[in-house]
Amino acid sequence: MTVYVDNARIPARVGRTSGRWSHLTADTVDELNAFAAELGLLPGWFQTCKRKCHSTLPCVHWHYDVTDKYRSAAIELGAQPIDIREMGALTTARRAALSARPKGPTP
Template sequence: MTVYVDNYRCPATVGRLTGRWSHLTADTPDELQTFAARLRLRPAWFQARCRYATCPAPDGVCVHYHYDVVDTMRIRAIHAGAIPIDIRDFGALITARRAAARQTAEANR
């Protein structure tokens, strides 16, 4: 299982929580869900909805799947085995997922 957490650290307030937010993702949605459960992240916080018609969503799961996490959770994730990556690397992961999803869709036509 490979899980990643980026260094985006965008300041924002979500509900009652103010912090610097980063993205927690993994190679597959199932791996991410398993890791998130170990961190006690709520499944309802999982983000996997495509906002753009151009984004392929194989099996109904968008290639942008992730959890938003604040700095304290980012540190916990790293201690639990998540690989820290740059925000540009997160973008590269999404780009690779999108290309693979398009390739799979074309092969299934």
């Protein structure tokens, strides 16, 4: 399992925090949330779609937005830095994996 942090570095102000924001994600939601807790991120900062996205499948865009400070700390804790295009590839792979799952009960 791996945790990833992209290089989006999008300038924005969220509440009282201004900075450059990137996305932190992982191979699984559980791994992401455990890593985020270790990093000091609050559970309420976890982001996912509020409704189905792009299909009837569950959301595949789950992540935390992190400022440069947390991005650097995540890399120090072992997160793999990736390009923003690789983040897109991760979500595409998640969607494909969900689509490939058999429908209905298994025999």
